[in-house]
Amino acid sequence: MYTEKVMEHFKNPRNVGEIPDADGVGTVGNPVCGDLMTIYIKVKDNRLVDIKFKTFGCGSAIATSSMITELAKGKTLEEGLKITRANVADELGGLPAIKMHCSNLAADALHAAIEDYYKKQGKGGEVKK
Amino acid sequence: MLLSENTLSAARRVYLDLAAGRPVEPLAIEAMLPYLKSSCGNPSSLHDFGQQAKRAVEEARSKIAALINAEKKESILFTSGATESNNLAIKGVANRNKDRGPRILTSSVEHMSVVNPCKFLTTKGFETIFLPVDKYGFLNLDSLQKELTEKTVLVSVVYANSEIGTIEPIKEISKIVHSKNAYLHVDATAACGHVPIDVKTEGIDLLTISSNDLYGPKGVGALYVKEGVRLEPLFHGGGQEKGLRSGTENVAGIVGFGKAAEIAKAEMQTEIVRLTKLRDRFIDGLLKPIPYSFLNGHPTTRLPDNVSVRYSFIEGESMLLSLDLKGVYASSGSACAAKTLEPSHVLLAIGLKHEEAHGSLMFTLGRHSTEEDVDYAASLMPDIVKRLRDMSPLTPKELKT
Numbered sequence: 001m002y003t004e005k006v007m008e009h010f011k012n013p014r015n016v017g018e019i020p021d022a023d024g025v026g027t028v029g030n031p032v033c034g035d036l037m038t039i040y041i042k043v044k045d046n047r048l049v050d051i052k053f054k055t056f057g058c059g060s061a062i063a064t065s066s067m068i069t070e071l072a073k074g075k076t077l078e079e080g081l082k083i084t085r086a087n088v089a090d091e092l093g094g095l096p097a098i099k100m101h102c103s104n105l106a107a108d109a110l111h112a113a114i115e116d117y118y119k120k121q122g123k124g125g126e127v128k129k
Numbered sequence: 130m131l132l133s134e135n136t137l138s139a140a141r142r143v144y145l146d147l148a149a150g151r152p153v154e155p156l157a158i159e160a161m162l163p164y165l166k167s168s169c170g171n172p173s174s175l176h177d178f179g180q181q182a183k184r185a186v187e188e189a190r191s192k193i194a195a196l197i198n199a200e201k202k203e204s205i206l207f208t209s210g211a212t213e214s215n216n217l218a219i220k221g222v223a224n225r226n227k228d229r230g231p232r233i234l235t236s237s238v239e240h241m242s243v244v245n246p247c248k249f250l251t252t253k254g255f256e257t258i259f260l261p262v263d264k265y266g267f268l269n270l271d272s273l274q275k276e277l278t279e280k281t282v283l284v285s286v287v288y289a290n291s292e293i294g295t296i297e298p299i300k301e302i303s304k305i306v307h308s309k310n311a312y313l314h315v316d317a318t319a320a321c322g323h324v325p326i327d328v329k330t331e332g333i334d335l336l337t338i339s340s341n342d343l344y345g346p347k348g349v350g351a352l353y354v355k356e357g358v359r360l361e362p363l364f365h366g367g368g369q370e371k372g373l374r375s376g377t378e379n380v381a382g383i384v385g386f387g388k389a390a391e392i393a394k395a396e397m398q399t400e401i402v403r404l405t406k407l408r409d410r411f412i413d414g415l416l417k418p419i420p421y422s423f424l425n426g427h428p429t430t431r432l433p434d435n436v437s438v439r440y441s442f443i444e445g446e447s448m449l450l451s452l453d454l455k456g457v458y459a460s461s462g463s464a465c466a467a468k469t470l471e472p473s474h475v476l477l478a479i480g481l482k483h484e485e486a487h488g489s490l491m492f493t494l495g496r497h498s499t500e501e502d503v504d505y506a507a508s509l510m511p512d513i514v515k516r517l518r519d520m521s522p523l524t525p526k527e528l529k530t
Contacts (some may be wrong), residue, residue, distance in 0.1 A: 007454075010447075010450060013520065016519070031483065031484035031487070031523060032483040034472065034483070035444075036522055036523065037522070054520060054521065056443065056484075056522055057444050057447070058445075058446035058447055059447055059450045062447060
């Protein structure tokens with residue numbers, strides 16, 4: 001059902017945790033549907049210098065959260081906003097069809113965190129939907 | 130499927146998902162073999178090959194009748210399994226006895242092979258009411274009484290729940306149902322062969338039995354139909370099984386089913402004692418060391434082989450995968466492991482919130498399960514739960530490490 005890459009990220013998730021003085025926080029999902037993830041980002045010179053996550057959810061929810069932190073770390077905010085759900089799934093070697101929309105929320109959480117950062121900076125208009 | 134590849138390196142393999150699939154009893158396999166090889170006759174043939182097959186089928190029928198104390202072996206119809214038996218009972222009774230009225234009553238904790246035929250019939254002029262259950266999964270008898278009208282043709286209730294193990298008060302239900310002359314169908318898929326069932330003293334009109342659930346081969350089942358209950362067949366053809374289930378009999382499967390039923394009957398009392406002890410030891414091992422952990426279903430009025438628990442703040446599939454990596458195979462009440470996105474309707478019906486239902490794990494113990502097996506499985510849970518809780522945004526601060 002899951003690729004080796006998904007299981008590897010599930011077993012050894014990268015960047016688990018919270019950033020107490022985060023510059024941006026994004027939460028998506030809902031425990032009712034079985035997936036809830038929060039992404040914390042630290043921004044310096046327009047770059048994502050640190051990123052951590054907390055996730056309630058199934059194997060693919062945890063693996064996609066871990067993967068997005070790897071993909072996003074060190075990237076500029078603009079590059080971070082360009083990472084899509086499909087990129088995350090591709091990097092994991094694919095996800096089961098049923099998981100594609102319910103448990104592949106990590107990109108949305110990252111975008112929400114960046115949006116939160118912009119809002120805090122008073123630059124809400126810069127986020128392109 | 131990578132789930133199994135991952136476990137090749139696991140130190141031990143403990144299969145605790147017997148409700149999903151059971152090994153076939155070796156003596157049943159042995160009994161089946163001749164009917165897969167030289168004894169290839171069709172029970173409908175008049176010659177010796179045919180009659181030999183017919184005798185084997187009838188012998189199996191007697192064994193299954195004996196298991197549930199049916200009045201006679203002819204009350205047993207062979208089917209392809211529990212799904213067909215449930216469909217035959219529900220659609221068969223409703224369609225054949227339409228004149229009684231359009232109402233069908235069932236509980237809100239039924240298997241999908243009861244839920245969906247009952248829903249389907251609402252497109253054919255019937256009305257189905259799903260009756261509530263309490264927090265243990267017991268049918269609400271007051272609402273049964275209230276909804277049971279003279280126009281009720283059928284009531285379908287599970288004998289014991291495969292997900293949460295709770296055993297329904299069938300005798301009491303039967304008294305109520307028969308007070309209005311409706312028919313009572315009981316889905317005994319998870320119960321038959323594991324706890325004593327007596328269709329006569331319990332007042333059951335139709336009873337679904339699954340072969341694999343009592344260690345017989347998959348692809349076979351039976352429906353007990355009390356004498357005098359009129360049914361419309363699902364299949365029309367050569368008129369086998371008194372015209373109620375056309376199609377050449379699955380002789381080898383039926384023979385294996387019969388042998389497995391005979392063994393289940395002989396071993397039932399000792400297995401109930403052994404498994405109940407094992408079950409309670411396992412439940413203690415799963416719950417005691419971990420805060421915010423709970424049992425689903427009733428603690429004592431439950432199947433001896435069913436263990437269903439839940440852990441707050443984490444999700445079932447993650448636990449399932451974590452156990453799989455350590456060589457323990459279970460099942461989850463979570464949507465994510467199944468084909469739908471909703472958590473189990475059974476867990477929601479007993480009043481759990483969605484996130485609680487998502488945190489459920491189910492195990493079934495089997496004939497081969499040992500104390501070492503359940504102790505090993507339970508010993509893995511504290512680390513698994515701690516790791517997932519540390520990762521979860523729902524975990525309260527005092528539980529974090």
